Amino acid sequence: MMEFLIAWWANVPEAAAAYALAALGLLLCERSGVLNLTAEGLMLVGAMAAMGAALQIEGYPGMALVVGMLAAALVSLLFALLVVTLRVNQVIAGLAIVFFCQGFTQLLGVMFDWQNHPVPGLLPVRIPLLADMPIIGRVLFEQNGVVYLIVPIFFAVQWVLHQTRAGLRLRSVGENPEAADAAGVSVPLVRFGAIVAGSALIGLAGGLLSVGGVKMWFPDMAGGRGWIAVALVIFARWQPWRALAGAVLFGCIESLVPRIAAAGIRVPQYFMLMTPYVITLVVMAWTAWKGRSRSSEPGALGQPFSREERR
Amino acid sequence: MRSLRRGRPVVAARRRMSAAFDAAVTTVAILAGLALSAFILVVAGVPAEELANEFIVNTLTDADNLRAVLAQAAPLAFVGVGAALAFRVRFWNLGLEGQMIAGSVAATAIALADVGPPVWRLFLMLVAAMAAGMAWALVPALLKLRLGVNEVISSLLLNYVALNFLLHLLYGSWKDPVDAFPHSPAFDPFERLPDLGWGLNAALPLVAAAAVFAAWLLGRSRAGFYMRFVHANPSVALAKGLPVAALVLTAVLLSGGYAALAGVCLSVGQEGRLTQAFFAGYGFSGILIAFLARNNALAAVVVAFLVAVLFVSGQSLQVFYQIPFAMVRLIEAIVIISAAASEFFLRYQVRWLR
Numbered sequence: 001m002m003e004f005l006i007a008w009w010a011n012v013p014e015a016a017a018a019y020a021l022a023a024l025g026l027l028l029c030e031r032s033g034v035l036n037l038t039a040e041g042l043m044l045v046g047a048m049a050a051m052g053a054a055l056q057i058e059g060y061p062g063m064a065l066v067v068g069m070l071a072a073a074l075v076s077l078l079f080a081l082l083v084v085t086l087r088v089n090q091v092i093a094g095l096a097i098v099f100f101c102q103g104f105t106q107l108l109g110v111m112f113d114w115q116n117h118p119v120p121g122l123l124p125v126r127i128p129l130l131a132d133m134p135i136i137g138r139v140l141f142e143q144n145g146v147v148y149l150i151v152p153i154f155f156a157v158q159w160v161l162h163q164t165r166a167g168l169r170l171r172s173v174g175e176n177p178e179a180a181d182a183a184g185v186s187v188p189l190v191r192f193g194a195i196v197a198g199s200a201l202i203g204l205a206g207g208l209l210s211v212g213g214v215k216m217w218f219p220d221m222a223g224g225r226g227w228i229a230v231a232l233v234i235f236a237r238w239q240p241w242r243a244l245a246g247a248v249l250f251g252c253i254e255s256l257v258p259r260i261a262a263a264g265i266r267v268p269q270y271f272m273l274m275t276p277y278v279i280t281l282v283v284m285a286w287t288a289w290k291g292r293s294r295s296s297e298p299g300a301l302g303q304p305f306s307r308e309e310r311r
Numbered sequence: 312m313r314s315l316r317r318g319r320p321v322v323a324a325r326r327r328m329s330a331a332f333d334a335a336v337t338t339v340a341i342l343a344g345l346a347l348s349a350f351i352l353v354v355a356g357v358p359a360e361e362l363a364n365e366f367i368v369n370t371l372t373d374a375d376n377l378r379a380v381l382a383q384a385a386p387l388a389f390v391g392v393g394a395a396l397a398f399r400v401r402f403w404n405l406g407l408e409g410q411m412i413a414g415s416v417a418a419t420a421i422a423l424a425d426v427g428p429p430v431w432r433l434f435l436m437l438v439a440a441m442a443a444g445m446a447w448a449l450v451p452a453l454l455k456l457r458l459g460v461n462e463v464i465s466s467l468l469l470n471y472v473a474l475n476f477l478l479h480l481l482y483g484s485w486k487d488p489v490d491a492f493p494h495s496p497a498f499d500p501f502e503r504l505p506d507l508g509w510g511l512n513a514a515l516p517l518v519a520a521a522a523v524f525a526a527w528l529l530g531r532s533r534a535g536f537y538m539r540f541v542h543a544n545p546s547v548a549l550a551k552g553l554p555v556a557a558l559v560l561t562a563v564l565l566s567g568g569y570a571a572l573a574g575v576c577l578s579v580g581q582e583g584r585l586t587q588a589f590f591a592g593y594g595f596s597g598i599l600i601a602f603l604a605r606n607n608a609l610a611a612v613v614v615a616f617l618v619a620v621l622f623v624s625g626q627s628l629q630v631f632y633q634i635p636f637a638m639v640r641l642i643e644a645i646v647i648i649s650a651a652a653s654e655f656f657l658r659y660q661v662r663w664l665r
């Protein structure tokens with residue numbers, strides 16, 4: 001039993017890290033008032049770009065992840081152009097970008113033949129002494145570098161949002177862009193910045209899936225994790241620490257599924273694979289039923305800002 | 312000060328908009344999107360002089376290809392009209408693929424269990440498919456109406472649930488005993504949409520009737536008028552005493568039913584059995600069709616025909632130039648992005664202010 005629990009928990013941090021990065025990225029973006037549905041697509045871009053880089057320059061998985069972040073940030077510029085400058089409906093623009101990314105990554109990945117080539121990828125880093133502790137050592141201190149990076153990234157997001165002038169601007173643009181505009185804050189600039197910064201984190205989440213997790217690339221490998229991250233942000237009521245807690249929850253569920261199969265417990269496989277989606281639905285319904293999510297939603301979420309049509 | 316001297320662009324809301332200007336801008340945007348796609352295809356290795364040939368001449372003048380386009384147009388028109396129905400009441404039904412799966416699973420269940428006499432079998436399959444598609448659409452609809460759950464995410468997540476359920480059946484009890492491949496046993500001839508001659512099956516008259524009904528519902532009926540009201544402003548519609556929930560539910564359920572029939576066109580109509588990926592790519596195509604057709608049911612049929620041309624061309628590109636079929640997805644996304652971006656120029660005027 002203990003064996004099973006440790007094997008399960010040891011896989012949780014990595015699975016949770018992808019959700020946490022994607023959710024924190026989305027959260028940055030949505031606190032500035034931009035409804036961001038692009039996560040699924042940007043994760044695919046991050047995953048493909050990171051794998052492409054890992055196959056070209058062997059031995060530098062960190063560099064590969066940076067390439068993934070840059071690629072996702074680059075694609076997000078197109079999204080920002082659509083929703084901020086051209087004021088396109090944010091749902092349509094988000095969906096269009098997701099499908100753009102799905103087509104684009106599949107096309108490039110297949111044409112360059114990046115499919116199913118395993119790479120060494122990110123290796124676990126043992127933290128001396130701490131990793132020797134029973135149970136906790138295996139679970140928390142034998143992870144890859146990105147998992148440890150979650151901690152500073154989380155505090156950075158929290159600090160930027162709540163302690164800095166830039167964060168105040170970002171939140172004011174998300175709550176009431178008219179007031180922010182009148183106070184001299186450039187709404188388009190802040191939103192561009194939030195989208196690009198958030199998307200870089202989402203790209204890192206994607207790179208973690210390919211270079212960190214399965215260590216190879218195949219089409220549509222994000223498998224709905226981007227959509228779950230979008231739901232997670234709603235469940236987290238746009239609060240970073242709640243997003244982190246939600247990410248751990250989904251990390252637990254995701255890493256439990258293969259463990260159960262590996263332990264030889266006979267349950268219908270495809271019903272197990274359904275569980276993350278079903279649980280997301282249940283969590284969304286539960287959050288809505290508690291009825292507090294609406295009030296903590298950024299005031300201008302999903303509404304394009306146009307100075308010319310100020311009410 | 313420098314910016315003042317050099318001048319700057321000023322955006323102003325457009326007061327008047329003519330239908331001709333609207334059509335012109337949208338057409339230019341779509342053509343620009345297609346031009347960009349053509350450029351990508353050339354980069355990917357398709358000879359430029361062959362493009363027009365592949366896309367237009369071959370698909371429309373060759374009888375076999377035209378047949379393929381018409382066969383492809385039926386499911387696309389079904390999902391397109393289905394998406395338009397839901398979008399008319401501001402419901403983002405992104406669960407079209409899940410509803411296609413639910414419908415085809417129900418139809419297959421009827422066929423495999425030999426429910427009813429053979430004469431009625433196909434009819435029962437169609438009814439079961441529509442019911443299942445509606446039931447699958449009912450979940451996000453109720454979650455939204457009762458609890459205010461965002462339907463974008465809930466309907467999308469249900470696609471993954473439906474897909475895993477489909478795989479559970481195909482790798483489990485429905486696996487074909489003849490060849491042990493993960494697809495269902497083939498349907499009997501009387502369980503398939505009948506042939507109308509010239510290689511076309513009954514999906515075409517079915518989708519024509521469905522589109523005309525949707526056009527009547529949205530454009531001519533009282534309910535359609537109310538739906539337009541709900542689309543324009545749901546809270547005012549509610550304050551005016553319109554049955555907003557009932558209208559939304561009607562439109563979304565119909566949308567799910569239409570998506571299910573799109574699935575049936577593919578599984579029961581074309582493939583003759585339930586397969587693993589018959590639905591792939593139709594969900595987004597439906598959204599694209601409804602968006603470009605401005606949620607108009609008859610326009611959706613026309614756009615569906617054009618998307619079918621794209622699909623069939625995509626298949627021949629795959630065969631002759633080894634371009635992955637994902638290219639079609641990419642072209643669709645580029646077209647929708649350029650069409651959506653062009654709306655800016657419909658709504659605003661950009662002038663250079665000195």
